[in-house]
Amino acid sequence: MSPRKSAAEARRTRHRIIERSVAIASVEGLEGLTIGRLATDLEMSKAGVLGHFGTKQALQLAALEEASAIFSRTVWEPAAPxxxxLTRLRAICEAWITYLERERDTFPGGCFFTTASVEFDARGGPVRDTVARLLILWRRRLIGELRRAVEAGELPPATDPEQIAYELLGIYMALNQAIQLFADPTAPDRTRRAVNRLLGDASV
Known part of the structure; x- marks a missing residue:
């Protein structure tokens, strides 16, 4: 095998490991990732799995970054144009509902970051810091769109973007719970009504 093909195969194998890690961690948490479990699921040797990451922590961090990339592709990128x-913010909110409703093959345990934040919120270390960093980046993106809406006169001048972003995050955590724990088919529409009310739609 040529060095180029060997490198490409290594990248494909690494990606397979990360994809499976994301699926496992969405259900069992990042601490549920074990080299043995991954080796069995992917029909690899433990050494073969470990050789791509070196440590469990490196694997956890890679899974977090992959989950973040999937979230961005599913929620941010469809709304970005x-x-x-307010127009982009509403598009984000609708794509966010779709993400929680339909990404079941990728995230069978529901929102990856809700699971990770509960698992690591009382801990220290690089994994906890990465979870916090990624969530802060997302909150800042929401705040940025809210500020643009205020500046454009789409929301009242007295609107507090940080408060609205805080409430939006709470709404979507509730949606994840309603879908995942209660299998509530009304949850997406309830979420839409809550978002419309929060963003000033007088019809709800």
Whole structure:
């Protein structure tokens, strides 16, 4: 095998390991990732799995970054072409519902970051810091769109973007719980009504 093909095969194998890690961690948490479990699931040797990451922590961090990339592709990228401000924010909110409803093959345990934040919120270390960093980045993105909406006159001048972002995050945590724990078919529509009310739709 040529060095180029060997490198490409290594990248494909690494990606397979990360994909499976994301699926496992969404159900069992990042601490549920074990080299033995992955080796069995992927029909690899333990040494073969470990050789791509070196440590369990490195595997956990790789799974977090992959989950973040999937979230961005599913929620942010479909909304990004929309006009900045309230139009884009509404597109984000709708894509976010779709993400929680339909990404069941990728995230069989529901929202990856809800699981990770509960698992690591009382711990220290690089994994906890990465979970916090990624969630802070997402909150800042929401705040940015809310500020644009205020500047454009789409929301009242007295609107507090940080407060609205805080409440949006709470709404979507509730949606994840309603889907995952209660299998509530009304949850997506309830979420839409909550978002419309929060963003000033007088019809709800």
């Amino acid at each position: 929309s006009a900045p401000g």
